[in-house]
Amino acid sequence: LRSLKQQTCEDRQGTPSDSDCSAVLEKTREFFQICDIEGKGFITRRDMQRLNGELPLSAEELENVFATLDADGNGYLTLEEFSSGFSAFAFESIQHSRHSRGDDDEEQHFCMLMENLGASNIFEEPGEVRSLWVQLRKDEPHLLSNFEEFLARVTYQIKETNQEKKEMETALKRKAATHDDEIQRLYEEMEQQIKNEKDRILLEDSERFLSRSQDMEHQLSAKEKELEILSNKQKRLERQCRELYSEQRETAVENVKLKQCNEDLSSELDNTTQELSLAQEQLMLLQEQSSCLHEEREMEIYRVTESLQRERASLLKQLDLLREMNKHLRDERDMCYQKPNTSAAKLSWKQRPGSITMKQSERKNSFKSDEDEEVLPQSKRKNVIGVNGHSMDLEDMVDGRPPSKHQLQRIISIEEDHLPQLLQQGYQAHLRDWSEDEELEEGMDLQMIAPTPTSPRGQPVGKETVQSEEGASSGPDRLFKIVLVGNSSVGKTSLLRRFCDNCFHSGTCATVGIDYSVKTLTVDNSQVALQMWDTAGQERYRSITKQFFRKADGVVVVYDVTNEQTFTAVRHWLASVQEGAGEDIPIMLLGNKTDLDGQREVPLGVAEKLAKDFQLIFYECSAFSSHNVTESMIHMARVLKDQEDREKEKTVSLVDSHAKKKSCC
Structure with missing residues (x-):
């Protein structure tokens, strides 16, 4: 330990001796002379390449060394610049070689320590232990003995653990062998069960095949009997065919006679058809005259009523x-x-x-x-x-x-x-x-006399719009009566005023009794007068409202999209309409007040489903913003016009069929 401490102190000092400095300076001068063959007193980049054989450096590395030594960037190096820079490089290489020698000694000493402790093959990564040992040796030499004792104890414990591990592996191998034997026994039993099951299934298949074969034999015998019966029937049918052939020849003779009679009848039919076409033309003229008279009568009634x-x-x-x-x-x-x-x-x-x-x-x-x-x-x-x-x-x-x-x-x-x-x-x-x-x-x-207060509704009963008066003067082609029904305060009067007068009054009072207005529209190049009847929605006027369904051409059921109760009452109104006007009358379901969409209580999908279930025309509109008011009424007028056209065509077809029956008789 003392020798290691002395060596560590020498390594820490790391200062080169005087002999080393002189050797480095001498070597530097030799390199400078090799580069400066001409004796210029300085070297350039090209001269620096002459050291390629002397030093273990490539051409690029020599270029980098020259750039590093040329601190002032003048493109050449003097002896002093080259000596100072190259000496520092040489000293670093010397120190590096000394450190490498010291590392080799430390490695040898550490290996000896691990062999003495018997821990050469104990640790999976001995490099970490070695680095810790080297660090303690350099920084804390007095703790090195404690660390070696700690390594000895750890090595002993690891050996004991490895021994226990080996014993457990041996026990595990014995257990695995026992488990394999058990698995093999279970596998053999399973194979035996599978074999027995296969034999049972084969036996059942053979028995089933035998029973099927017997059934097929019985069916085959039955089919043979049927074939014999069919052959007998075929013989009987062939005999009947021969008899029919003889009858056919007799029928051919009769057909010739009937053909001649048919030609005579066809000529008579042509004459009758010509007479019938003339009668139909006259009938169409009479129908046109009748329809004109009917329309003139309706318009006269309309003018008189107005x-x-x-x-x-x-x-x-x-x-x-x-x-x-x-x-x-x-x-x-x-x-x-x-x-x-x-x-x-x-x-x-x-x-x-x-x-x-x-x-x-x-x-x-x-x-x-x-x-x-x-x-x-x-x-x-x-x-x-x-x-x-x-x-x-x-x-x-x-x-x-x-x-x-x-x-x-x-x-x-x-x-x-x-x-x-x-x-x-x-x-x-x-x-x-x-x-x-x-x-x-x-x-x-x-x-x-003080002036009489005006009606809060703004118009008297039966007021007609300017457009309807103009239409009446020019003579509308059709006149339809449409009744507006629905709960009170759903906006029927506001819809009527928006449609007829294109105006909206927020202070409109509830309708009492019955009110109506007339508006003339142009639908498919035809003048159509709509007589719009506004009914009272209160419960006490329901009996009055039902009386107007009898002669109505169409009904508009109005509800408030912001009031779910008015939508719930739509079914009651539909029942009243069907009871008073019948099932064939066109009915429109009209949701009002869509401008208050934030207060909506009746979803659009629910209303569309109700209209689809009852086969109604469905619109949502706003009397306040006039959204879909005119569009919905034009749609209603077009439906009424098409319905009337179909009724007229049906009447014409019935008359034609009646005339044909008479001509046939």
Whole structure:
């Protein structure tokens, strides 16, 4: 250990001796002289290549050495530059050789230590132990003995562990041999079982084959019997064929005779066909004339209905005006009776208006009494309902008692319409046969009366759009009645106003009774007038709504996409439509308020499934944004038009078939 410590100290010093320095300088001068043969006192890169044989360096390595020594980059090296740089290189090589010799000594000493401990073949990687031993030897020599004792103990333990490992491997090999014997025994037993199973299966197959062969023999004998029966049948059929051949020759003679008769009949058929074609042409002309007359009759009915509705609206307005005037005149009369008669001048001044007022009131009362007697008999007096939903007795209206402020708005008769009786009995003439003085007095009284509040719905009953009036003047080709149904507040009135007037009112009140509008569209180069009937969605008006299904051409069931309850009620409305109008009427399912998509409660897929189940036309629209409003109604008009065309074609085909039957008879 002491010798190792001394050697380690010498290695740590590592400083070259004077003799080594002088030898290095001498060797450096020799190399410089070899390069500087000309005696220039410096060497270049080309001169440096002359050391290629003297030093174990390649040409590239010599180039790198020259570049390293040429610190100032002037392209040549003086003796001082070459000596200083090359001396450092030589000293490094000397130190490297000394270190290599020291490493060899350490390796030899470590091997001797491991042999003494008996651990030469114990460690799998002795290099790590050697590096640790060398590190302790250099840095901590006083711990080297402890490390060697530790190696001795570890070596002993590893040997014991290896011995135990060998014993366990031996036991494992014995166990594996025993296991192999057991596996071999089980394999032999399995082979025996497989052999027994194969024998059993072969025996069963042989028995099954024997039974099948017997069955096949029985079937073969049965087939032979059938073949014999068939041969007998064949002989019998051949005999029948010979008999039929003889009959066929007799039939051929008869066919010649029938052919001649057929030719005669075909000529008669041609003549009959020509006569039938002429009759069909005449029938088609008659049908065209009939269809034209039918269309003209429908348009005449449409024009008459339109004029009647307008006259009815004007009469209702005049009736409301007369009631308001009567109320105003009665108020003035009561005020005149309450004032004291203090001045004769005032009394004379009020006498003329009072007489006029009494005259007008008598005239109006007589008009109302006539109306009670002729139009509204006691047994037929019904209740009428105003727009706001309040009901009032017709007796009160006839007696001159004016309705309340809310009841002055548009009044609709629910159960009967007395407009035709009014037109027939000449009440229009009674309303217009006033003198100029009476009209002047009426105008003065109207200036004193407060204006009647307008209907919150914005239009009177039966108002038609400008487009429908233009279409009526030009004469629409088709007229269809469409009824809008659905729960209250789903937007039926807003859809009607958007479709007819292209406007939207957020404050629209609920419909009371029935309202309608007419709009004329151009569908497939044909003018189609749609009479849109807006029905009340409240429960108390359901019986009234069902009555309008009877003569409807189409029905639109409206629901609110933001209210699931209105969608649930669609099935009830469909049942009512099928009960009142039948199953063949076109029905459209229309979801309104798609502009409120964030509040949607009815998914689109659920509505489409319902429409598919009931075979309905389905659209989603928005009366607020006018999305799909016109498109859906045009689709409905096209379906109604196609249906009417099919009905006409069916009628023509039925008439043709009837004519053919007559001609055949």
